[in-house]
Amino acid sequence: MDDSGKKDAGRDFIRRTVEEHNRTGKFGSKVHTRFPPEPNGYLHIGHAKAISLDFGIAHEYGGLCNLRFDDTNPERENPEYVESIKEDVRWLGYDWGEREYYASDYFEQLYEFALDLIRKGVAYVDSMTPDQIREYRGTPTEPGTNSPYRDRSVGENLDLFERMRAGEFEEGEHVLRAKIDMAHPNINMRDPTMYRIRKVSHHRTGDRWCIYPTYDWAHGQSDSIEGITHSLCTIEFENHRPLYDWFLDQLEVHHPQQIEFAPLNITYTVLSKRKLAELVREGYVDGWGDPRMPTIAGMRRRGYPPEAIRDFLERVGVSKTESVLDIEMLEFCVREVLNRSAERRMVVLDPVKLVIENYPEGQEETFEAENNPEDESAGTRSMPFTRELYIERGDFMEDPPKKFFRLAPGREVRLKHAYYVTCTDVIKESDGTVRELRCRYDPESRGGGTADGRKVKGTLHWVSAHHAVPIEVRTLGHLFTVDRPDRIGEEEDWRDYINPESRQTNRRAPAEPAVGHLRPGERVQFLRHGYFCASDEASDSGLPVFNRTVSLKDTWAKMRQKGKA
RNA sequence: UGGGACGUAGGCAAGUGGUUAAGCCACCGGGUUUUGAUCCCGGCAUGCGCAGGUUCGAAUCCUGCCGUCCCAGCCA
Numbered sequence: 251m252d253d254s255g256k257k258d259a260g261r262d263f264i265r266r267t268v269e270e271h272n273r274t275g276k277f278g279s280k281v282h283t284r285f286p287p288e289p290n291g292y293l294h295i296g297h298a299k300a301i302s303l304d305f306g307i308a309h310e311y312g313g314l315c316n317l318r319f320d321d322t323n324p325e326r327e328n329p330e331y332v333e334s335i336k337e338d339v340r341w342l343g344y345d346w347g348e349r350e351y352y353a354s355d356y357f358e359q360l361y362e363f364a365l366d367l368i369r370k371g372v373a374y375v376d377s378m379t380p381d382q383i384r385e386y387r388g389t390p391t392e393p394g395t396n397s398p399y400r401d402r403s404v405g406e407n408l409d410l411f412e413r414m415r416a417g418e419f420e421e422g423e424h425v426l427r428a429k430i431d432m433a434h435p436n437i438n439m440r441d442p443t444m445y446r447i448r449k450v451s452h453h454r455t456g457d458r459w460c461i462y463p464t465y466d467w468a469h470g471q472s473d474s475i476e477g478i479t480h481s482l483c484t485i486e487f488e489n490h491r492p493l494y495d496w497f498l499d500q501l502e503v504h505h506p507q508q509i510e511f512a513p514l515n516i517t518y519t520v521l522s523k524r525k526l527a528e529l530v531r532e533g534y535v536d537g538w539g540d541p542r543m544p545t546i547a548g549m550r551r552r553g554y555p556p557e558a559i560r561d562f563l564e565r566v567g568v569s570k571t572e573s574v575l576d577i578e579m580l581e582f583c584v585r586e587v588l589n590r591s592a593e594r595r596m597v598v599l600d601p602v603k604l605v606i607e608n609y610p611e612g613q614e615e616t617f618e619a620e621n622n623p624e625d626e627s628a629g630t631r632s633m634p635f636t637r638e639l640y641i642e643r644g645d646f647m648e649d650p651p652k653k654f655f656r657l658a659p660g661r662e663v664r665l666k667h668a669y670y671v672t673c674t675d676v677i678k679e680s681d682g683t684v685r686e687l688r689c690r691y692d693p694e695s696r697g698g699g700t701a702d703g704r705k706v707k708g709t710l711h712w713v714s715a716h717h718a719v720p721i722e723v724r725t726l727g728h729l730f731t732v733d734r735p736d737r738i739g740e741e742e743d744w745r746d747y748i749n750p751e752s753r754q755t756n757r758r759a760p761a762e763p764a765v766g767h768l769r770p771g772e773r774v775q776f777l778r779h780g781y782f783c784a785s786d787e788a789s790d791s792g793l794p795v796f797n798r799t800v801s802l803k804d805t806w807a808k809m810r811q812k813g814k815a
Numbered sequence: 816u817g818g819g820a821c822g823u824a825g826g827c828a829a830g831u832g833g834u835u836a837a838g839c840c841a842c843c844g845g846g847u848u849u850u851g852a853u854c855c856c857g858g859c860a861u862g863c864g865c866a867g868g869u870u871c872g873a874a875u876c877c878u879g880c881c882g883u884c885c886c887a888g889c890c891a
Binding site: 665 | 891
């Protein structure tokens with residue numbers, strides 16, 4: 251790819267490294283990456299960062315990116331997760347072609363590699379218990395101790411390892427370990443485990459194996475086998491790089507370059523698979539694809555466009571500093587895409603009836619409303635207008651402050667695309683709540699403007715009461731009440747900070763007729779409220795469900811909050 | 816007296832010894848507007864974790880210190 255138009259400034263350290271390799275011909279100027287998820291959960295926005303880097307960099311430099319499932323732990327992995335991962339990567343807009351691989355495809359090769367290391371005298375079968383192994387490992391500040399089994403002969407190791415594979419031993423009886431250095435300052439180098447016995451069947455290899463390679467043993471070699479040039483991963487694996495390098499050097503095989511970057515964190519949510527799984531398991535959300543979840547599936551259901559997620563990731567950039575992104579930045583990217591692409595519709599979330607006293611009973615006319623002011627080609631739709639309408643309860647105040655320019659007794663406002671109306675009377679319930687607003691309209695203002703050019707400050711959305719289509723609207727907020735729920739200490743329970751109001755449901759909101767034609771997955775802007783996505787979820791009442799993707803910016807609400815109005 | 820990494824604005828992030836330290840989000844002003852949306856204009860680090868040093872010149876080089884993160888799974 252031609253990057254000459256891009257100046258060097260702004261290019262991140264990974265791309266610079268890749269370019270340096272291309273310049274020196276380190277990998278024959280080839281670039282081949284891979285995205286290596288473990289199929290033990292759904293993908294989230296943090297994975298999307300890795301995906302956009304892995305696929306993005308490969309594409310930019312004319313290379314390829316593989317999708318490889320690192321399925322070395324049969325106890326936690328299953329096909330449902332591999333399917334969801336494939337769907338999510340595809341939805342994000344990336345294509346791995348025919349290159350769908352599995353670490354489990356390499357089990358035989360990995361076994362041969364292990365035999366090789368045993369023969370070289372740098373791997374041995376250890377027969378200590380897990381507890382003993384832990385004790386012998388030492389601590390970060392104290393060196394470990396050699397296992398009494400460390401000096402078994404090559405012949406004995408070969409025999410034992412083959413019998414481990416044959417199933418002659420029980421789980422925990424033996425493990426295969428690399429023989430490196432029990433006093434190494436990097437704990438990962440203190441004879442790490444390569445194989446453990448697990449008598450469970452694997453989602454792809456079934457019962458063919460009862461010994462499974464650890465991630466540390468399988469990962470680097472899998473990259474090598476696939477001819478990966480640049481193994482991008484998060485900084486938590488920086489400490490493991492010396493081990494991966496050691497394995498590759500001992501084996502004398504193709505040696506990819508691992509490059510670590512900082513993982514993504516976002517305010518008001520958690521991004522650890524363990525916690526996400528807990529939210530699902532304990533019923534705080536309705537599954538991995540709940541629209542409040544930061545999973546790809548959740549964001550899809552919530553209405554986040556994939557291009558907005560990609561744009562967000564590009565803006566964030568990549569570095570090695572521990573970073574926490576304001577959720578506002580993601581929301582900005584979502585609004586930007588939706589503003590230019592989502593059609594407008596009118597829905598009243600908290601309705602109050604408005605009756606136009608001088609509008610003939612039984613009369614009906616239709617107005618053509620633009621579908622998207624940002625895109626003329628989106629055309630128009632018809633909106634029926636009648637004497638009785640619904641408007642937003644919050645758009646009326648009996649005793650308004652100065653800067654409130656919506657409806658109030660004696661005030662004139664514009665009903666978007668329709669007429670100017672002036673409030674003449676307020677009818678209340680016995681408890682004082684407003685039941686109905688009486689207005690008069692100006693026939694001269696048809697279409698929403700008058701020849702005299704008089705100023706009308708407020709413009710309200712409305713729905714004809716007779717034509718209203720009821721829908722269920724779910725207003726989604728942050729999943730947590732604090733900006734850094736991932737930072738809750740051990741003494742506290744992070745679940746105490748789950749936002750009990752993260753989903754607020756309006757079970758029967760009147761919508762204009764055109765809303766009735768929306769199909770699940772379609773994204774629209776409900777005027778003056780926000781962007782919403784028609785959901786495939788079912789409501790109790792059988793009404794169509796709309797999830798709020800993100801609200802519109804609300805300067806008025808902000809002014810009120812700060813007490814300026 | 817363990818090892819590895821990282822500190823530039825409220826949040827990200829360019830900057831790789833040489834004019835007034837990019838840009839984005841947020842925030843604060845102002846203009847336009849039939850969405851208090853969008854859009855447009857302007858503001859927002861005499862300062863780069865701190866302290867010394869080298870240099871004509873330092874966010875960039877050196878020394879020391881401080882802070883944060885990761886590592887003691889037969890998880891990934």
